Amino acid sequence: MSESDKTPAPAQNPGQNQNRKPKRRRRKPRRSQSNWDLRQFQVPALAGKWRFHDFDLPLPLMRAIHALGFEYCTPIQAQALTHTLLGGDVVGKAQTGTGKTAAFLISILAYFLEEEAPDGQKSGAPRSLIIAPTRELALQIEKDAKALARFTSLNVASVVGGMDYQKQRDNLAKKLDILVATPGRLLDFQQKRDVDLSEVEVLVLDEADRMLSMGFIPDVKRIIRHTPKKEERQTFLFSATFTQDILDLANQWTHEATHVDIEVTVENQADIDQRVYMVSDDDKQKLLVNLLQQEHFDRVMVFGNRRDLVRKLEDLLRKAGINVAMLSGDVPQSKRIKTLERFREGEIQVLVATDVAGRGIHIDDVSHVINYTLPEDPEDYVHRIGRTGRAGAKGVSISFVGEEDAFSLPEIERYIDGKLPCEHPPEGVL
Numbered sequence: 001m002s003e004s005d006k007t008p009a010p011a012q013n014p015g016q017n018q019n020r021k022p023k024r025r026r027r028k029p030r031r032s033q034s035n036w037d038l039r040q041f042q043v044p045a046l047a048g049k050w051r052f053h054d055f056d057l058p059l060p061l062m063r064a065i066h067a068l069g070f071e072y073c074t075p076i077q078a079q080a081l082t083h084t085l086l087g088g089d090v091v092g093k094a095q096t097g098t099g100k101t102a103a104f105l106i107s108i109l110a111y112f113l114e115e116e117a118p119d120g121q122k123s124g125a126p127r128s129l130i131i132a133p134t135r136e137l138a139l140q141i142e143k144d145a146k147a148l149a150r151f152t153s154l155n156v157a158s159v160v161g162g163m164d165y166q167k168q169r170d171n172l173a174k175k176l177d178i179l180v181a182t183p184g185r186l187l188d189f190q191q192k193r194d195v196d197l198s199e200v201e202v203l204v205l206d207e208a209d210r211m212l213s214m215g216f217i218p219d220v221k222r223i224i225r226h227t228p229k230k231e232e233r234q235t236f237l238f239s240a241t242f243t244q245d246i247l248d249l250a251n252q253w254t255h256e257a258t259h260v261d262i263e264v265t266v267e268n269q270a271d272i273d274q275r276v277y278m279v280s281d282d283d284k285q286k287l288l289v290n291l292l293q294q295e296h297f298d299r300v301m302v303f304g305n306r307r308d309l310v311r312k313l314e315d316l317l318r319k320a321g322i323n324v325a326m327l328s329g330d331v332p333q334s335k336r337i338k339t340l341e342r343f344r345e346g347e348i349q350v351l352v353a354t355d356v357a358g359r360g361i362h363i364d365d366v367s368h369v370i371n372y373t374l375p376e377d378p379e380d381y382v383h384r385i386g387r388t389g390r391a392g393a394k395g396v397s398i399s400f401v402g403e404e405d406a407f408s409l410p411e412i413e414r415y416i417d418g419k420l421p422c423e424h425p426p427e428g429v430l
Contacts, residue, residue: 036063037059038062041053041062041066046072049072050072050073050077051073052065055081058113060151061106061113061151061152065106068147074099075098076094076100077102077103080092080100080104080260081103084103084236087234088234088258089234089257089258090237090254090260091236091239091254091260092238092261093241093260094262095383100238102144104206105141105144105148106148111201112127112128113154121175122199123173123174123175123176124176124194125196125197126195127176127177128179128202129179129197129203130178130206131181132182133216135162138180138182141180141206157172157178157179158181159172159180159185159186159195162334168185168189169189169194172189183220184219190226198227200227202236203235204235205236205253206238207239208237208239208249209243209246212243217249230254235254235255235257237253237257241379271389273395274385274397274420276399276409277398277424277425278422278423279400279402279425279430280402281404283430284402287400287429289320291425292320292322293321293322295429297349297367297368299349299366301363301387302351302369303370303371304353306354307354309372310354317350322349322350323349325339325342325343327339339351355380355384366387368388370398371397372400373400375412381399385397
């Protein structure tokens with residue numbers, strides 16, 4: 001974290017300020033935890049750092065934060081929570097790996113633990129709606145929400161394409177506090193009146209730039225029209241970039257929002273050792289196999305630009321006796337989820353992936369990222385290597401640059417505003 005990203009220590013606790021928006025309802029007593037209290041969660045105050053203790057969060061939420069091993073807020077969490085806990089809208093610029101998911105989930109859960117649900121809350125009428133562009137990201141948000149809500153009675157569910165429709169429909173038949181959704185599947189349920197969005201109190205639009213590039217904005221607009229007016233709900237919008245299109249959408253969908261800009265670039269991700277190996281395209285396969293066999297890497301993600309290339313690399317590595325699996329749009333959704341879980345648990349050493357896994361997938365213990373091909377979009381380079389060097393751990397990214405990649409390298413260096421160290425592969429691996 002650079003010095004400019006640090007947030008000054010709080011002058012007051014936002015959680016203690018009662019000037020919430022009128023839409024927020026009466027406060028209710030916090031749930032007691034007979035076998036746990038804050039004395040079991042000691043975090044010393046540090047200059048320039050916010051602790052979760054500084055926000056006067058409900059005890060069940062603090063217990064979950066402690067169980068997850070969180071101590072100090074990331075910059076996006078500190079800056080966002082100072083506004084969202086007071087009921088304000090936030091438009092945040094933050095890339096994957098900055099902690100933005102926890103930022104909006106903690107705010108939602110704190111609000112719902114302190115405020116009564118509406119009288120006569122209906123089934124299928126969620127109090128908060130989180131829209132994400134991909135199934136993987138939506139399912140990860142659902143998993144994170146359940147982890148943070150584990151010591152509460154709040155209900156979390158997801159509706160995403162490619163998964164069991166009837167099971168999701170059954171979940172919508174219950175009273176919901178948090179619903180995480182991808183746009184297409186949510187519209188399916190909304191049009192069939194299985195979900196009612198008129199009671200949404202908090203709306204989150206995650207990775208808005210990705211939704212824009214994937215063509216989902218018309219669907220998102222149709223969804224938002226079924227929620228309360230922006231003055232009557234709280235809205236968070238997060239994006240890795242602030243283009244004029246994104247700023248225009250943020251202006252349409254938020255009310256008097258605070259803008260939070262957290263710039264995470266490669267140059268200040270000091271925990272990642274970046275290497276660029278100059279290699280001919282014909283030698284890339286040999287280099288990849290030898291690196292994985294000789295260097296004994298722990299947990300590796302290998303990125304390729306195309307699905308057919310990823311399939312070829314998986315077959316190559318499997319024949320070389322390497323414990324490998326593939327993650328791309330060709331893989332059925334249920335298998336993708338199982339593959340990710342096996343990779344997280346260490347049952348798979350190498351995961352070969354397209355950029356479908358470059359954003360929104362939280363795997364904290366990736367030791368190495370290998371760019372078999374450089375991405376066509378320079379921003380995806382940052383997202384790819386951001387899979388490693390997380391949670392304070394050291395990571396390594398290795399990019400193979402051949403004849404076809406030479407044109408992408410200058411664009412990436414311009415994007416990150418820095419030169420990447422180019423070298424020949426280590427002796428003995430070619």
